[in-house]
Amino acid sequence: MQIPNTIEQSFKVDYNYKLHFTTNLFDSSNSLLADILKSYNAENKVKILFVIDEGVYKAHPLLENQIENYCELNNSTIELKAILVVPGGEQVKVGDKHLNKVLQGINDFNICRHSFVAVIGGGAVIDMVGYACAIAHRGVKLLRIPTTVLSQNDSAVGVKNSVNYFGKKNFLGTFALPYAIINDNAFLETLEQRDWVSGISEAIKVALIKDKSFYNEIVEQASKLKNRDVQSMQYLIYKCALLHMEHISKGGDPFENGSSRPLDFGHWAAHKMEHMTNYSVRHGEAVALGMAIDVTYAKLIGLIDEATLQSVLQVIKQVGFNLKLPIPKQDVDELLNGIEEFREHLGGKLTITLISEIGKKHDVHDIDTLKMKEAVLAFYK
Ligand SMILES: NC(=O)c1ccc[n+]([C@@H]2O[C@H](COP(=O)([O-])OP(=O)(O)OC[C@H]3O[C@@H](n4cnc5c(N)ncnc54)[C@H](O)[C@@H]3O)[C@@H](O)[C@H]2O)c1
Ligand SMILES: [Zn+2]
Numbered sequence: 513m514q515i516p517n518t519i520e521q522s523f524k525v526d527y528n529y530k531l532h533f534t535t536n537l538f539d540s541s542n543s544l545l546a547d548i549l550k551s552y553n554a555e556n557k558v559k560i561l562f563v564i565d566e567g568v569y570k571a572h573p574l575l576e577n578q579i580e581n582y583c584e585l586n587n588s589t590i591e592l593k594a595i596l597v598v599p600g601g602e603q604v605k606v607g608d609k610h611l612n613k614v615l616q617g618i619n620d621f622n623i624c625r626h627s628f629v630a631v632i633g634g635g636a637v638i639d640m641v642g643y644a645c646a647i648a649h650r651g652v653k654l655l656r657i658p659t660t661v662l663s664q665n666d667s668a669v670g671v672k673n674s675v676n677y678f679g680k681k682n683f684l685g686t687f688a689l690p691y692a693i694i695n696d697n698a699f700l701e702t703l704e705q706r707d708w709v710s711g712i713s714e715a716i717k718v719a720l721i722k723d724k725s726f727y728n729e730i731v732e733q734a735s736k737l738k739n740r741d742v743q744s745m746q747y748l749i750y751k752c753a754l755l756h757m758e759h760i761s762k763g764g765d766p767f768e769n770g771s772s773r774p775l776d777f778g779h780w781a782a783h784k785m786e787h788m789t790n791y792s793v794r795h796g797e798a799v800a801l802g803m804a805i806d807v808t809y810a811k812l813i814g815l816i817d818e819a820t821l822q823s824v825l826q827v828i829k830q831v832g833f834n835l836k837l838p839i840p841k842q843d844v845d846e847l848l849n850g851i852e853e854f855r856e857h858l859g860g861k862l863t864i865t866l867i868s869e870i871g872k873k874h875d876v877h878d879i880d881t882l883k884m885k886e887a888v889l890a891f892y893k
Contacts, residue, residue, distance in 0.1 A: 527766075530692050531669055531753055533746075537657065537696040538578035545655075546586040548692050549628065552653070557591040560655075561623050563614055563641045565633025567600030568659050571702035575632075593621035598637060602791035605640045605675045614644040623652050628691065630655040632699075634707070635667035635795065639685075642673030646688035654690040659699035661711030661745065662796045665752035666718075668693055670760060671767070681783055682857070687767045695753075697746055708745075709832035710796030712737055713778075715752035716828060717803055721774050722759070724871030726751055731823070734830035771860040774873045778803030780864060781888070783857075784850025788839050800833040801891065808887035810866045815874060823870070837891045844888050851879055 534544050549558045562579060569575060576595055583592035596617050604610045614629070623629060629652055631641035638656050645654040658668035674685025700708065712730075719727035729751075730737070736744040759775060760766045773779075782802035786793055793801075804825055811821040829835060839847060855862040861877055868874035 527671075527689055529689050531757065532692060532694045533750065534694060534696050536698050537694060538575070538582045540582065540585055544694065545582070546589045548655070548694070549589050552628075552691065553626070557587070557589060559591045559593050559621070559623060559627035561593045561617055561621050561627070561629050562595040563617070563629060563631045563633075563637070564595060564597050565600040565604075565637040565659065566597050568633050568699065568702075569597050572699070593623065593627075598633075598640070600634055600637060602636050602676075602786070605636050607677065608675070611640055611644055611675055614641055615648055618644065618648040618652060623648070625649050625652055628653040628655055630657060632657040632659060633663075634658070634660040635663040638663055638668045639672075639674050639682075642688065642690070643675050643685055646673055646686040651688060654688070656690045656693045657699075658693065658695060660703060660707050661700065661709075661749060662707075662714060662794075663711070664695045664697075664700070665711055665749040666714035666756055667795075669753045669756055680857075681787060695749065697742065697749075700742075700745065705740075705832070706794060706797070708740060709738065710794040710800075712748065712831045713796045713800035713803065713828070713833065714756075715748050716824075716831070717777050717799060718752055718755045718759075718775065720803070720807075720824065720867050720870060721777050721865060721873035722755055722871060723751075724869075726755070727827075727870050730831070731827050734827055738830065738832040768858075771858055772863045772865065772875050773858060774865045774875075776854075777865040777867070777873065778806050780850050780854035781805050781847060784847050784853065785837075785839065788843065788846065793838050797833065800828050801835060801837060804828055804835050804891060805884075805887050806864070806866055808890050809879075809884050810868075810874075812883045812887055813880060815866055815868050820867075820870060835891055837888070841889075841892055844885060847888060848881060848884060851881075851884070 536542055537545055583590045598604050598610045629645050631638050638658055642654055645652050656668045658664045671687050671689050674682035677683040719730055733744040778799050779802055782798035785798045807821055807824045810816045863875050863877055866874045866876055
């Protein structure tokens with residue numbers, strides 16, 4: 513028999529996950545978590561390992577106790593294995609120290625592919641724990657419980673996770689879906705003002721590239737948002753998460769095989785800025801500045817008019833961002849290297865998303881470096 517040169521393989525997999533909204537998840541009267549675990553396994557207890565962001569742990573001193581009581585109350589559904597605490601913020605993503613602690617926990621407490629890790633924290637802790645869950649046993653079940661605005665409306669609702677390695681942000685990571693995400697708005701009460709504001713930039717971003725009416729709503733609600741109006745924030749988070757999730761499911765490229773990443777509008781400068789400031793700038797703060805630079809550039813190359821530029825800069829400031837660059841002026845050329853590094857991380861041809869009007873993205877494949885430098889320098893005034 514002649515052996516063929518090729519065996520062709522092709523199959524499709526359906527991906528599903530839900531984002532739930534609740535208040536006081538671990539209140540004894542709140543059945544959401546138990547219901548989610550029952551939906552996975554109605555017959556047997558599900559093993560669960562909690563990993564908590566230290567910032568959340570300290571701001572919510574009763575949390576550990578509440579989790580223990582909740583699991584005890586629902587002990588026909590939940591088998592609590594342990595509660596680990598890891599540092600909050602970008603430091604937790606650096607190298608493998610904290611990653612190893614989570615992997616060790618998964619091993620020590622016999623978390624298998626049919627057991628859960630529930631991570632409670634900001635985007636950094638969620639990225640790191642998500643990565644641990646994706647690689648341990650080639651994937652254990654992950655419940656994300658994001659506790660910052662940015663993680664509730666953007667980073668935790670998607671399909672990516674990562675740690676920083678070789679000094680490079682998100683160098684190690686996978687596309688791996690959570691089993692579910694639970695946004696508990698009670699966690700937001702303890703955020704520092706900068707973390708309350710920081711995530712609003714991702715909502716402005718997604719509105720600018722996709723949804724003019726959402727943009728107008730943000731403009732209208734800007735001062736309420738800045739002043740911690742809970743209802744305005746809940747709506748912003750809901751709408752931003754929805755647009756984000758729709759982009760993943762309907763945008764045609766959930767695992768980013770193409771070169772265009774519209775959700776990374778404003779992000780080439782943001783990623784570089786975070787790195788150059790040793791992450792003293794929050795991701796959302798850097799995105800606000802990155803968008804401000806890119807809309808200024810869009811105006812300089814004639815893509816948008818002055819009124820559009822001023823509207824965008826104004827709303828960014830009105831929700832509470834400071835549009836002053838946090839790096840010394842002599843390092844601007846280094847910041848501009850972020851364009852090439854962004855291309856490298858994506859692979860393939862350079863694609864920078866700009867806007868041609870509010871609510872409409874516009875991809876460009878060449879950047880006029882002199883004009884981009886002029887755009888950057890505008891934020892030293
Ligand atoms: N995976 C993705 O698709 C994706 C997308 C965007 C951003 N990210 C990542 O998300 C990270 C940024 O996340 P972030 O903005 O949530 O910041 P963060 O995770 O760095 O948290 C900021 C600070 O807030 C504290 N904190 C968290 N929740 C709190 C609460 N409820 N009360 C009091 N303190 C609390 C943390 O301990 C930390 O000190 C970055 O690493 C970024 O790269 C990932
Ligand atoms: Zn982002």
